[in-house]
Amino acid sequence: MVRFLADVHLGRVAKYLRLLGFDTLYFTNIDDSEIIDIADNRVVLTKDKELCKRLDSRCYFVESKKPLNQAKEIIKRFNLKDSANPFSRCLKDSAILKRVEKEKILDKIPPKVKKFYNDFKICPICHKIYWPGSHYERMKKIIRDLLD
Ligand SMILES: [Zn+2]
Incomplete structure (x- = not known):
């Protein structure tokens, strides 16, 4: 690759x-x-x-x-x-994201996110947490456009 x-x-x-x-x-x-x-x-x-x-x-x-x-x-x-393997890398440093259990990151996510989402990934380098939230649909649109 x-x-x-x-x-x-x-x-x-x-x-x-x-x-x-x-x-x-x-x-x-x-x-x-x-x-x-x-x-x-x-x-x-x-x-x-x-x-x-x-x-x-x-x-x-x-x-x-x-x-x-x-x-x-x-x-x-x-x-x-x-x-293409969308949403598999950190947008900040290109590291491969890892799945993380919600229980382990409860103190790092906003209350609303805590309530509505269960699927989380974390960057092993910068520790940014990713979930399929509000910007997700916009990004999916960009991905469709890029791969069209
Ligand atoms: Zn990162």
Whole structure:
């Protein structure tokens, strides 16, 4: 499975790819040499032609302008449609989410959420808790759009 590193200008794209379950690194503060160091066997997504030249085949130059279209372009180019696994990764750091029992996180969720939801996942790195709440439908719409 292809793994990505999105450059500083592609933050939204990184989020979209994570939302679909694709391993995508993204740092807000990083220079080109660091990107090249960290990239390892990842494909670097960028709109920087110079950086792309330095990375050669390990780079993908993103043509589209809007984040949603950029994500669609990448999904098409790398043929990702069938391997998407939505809601499996943390949107903040790309870590794979783990199921967590409600009893263990009662003190970390709002009362309303406590009342109405039973299905929770937690990020092992930043400990953010995810549940299929109000933003879930909006995200499902984005996912449908991305994979359409
Ligand atoms: Zn996280």
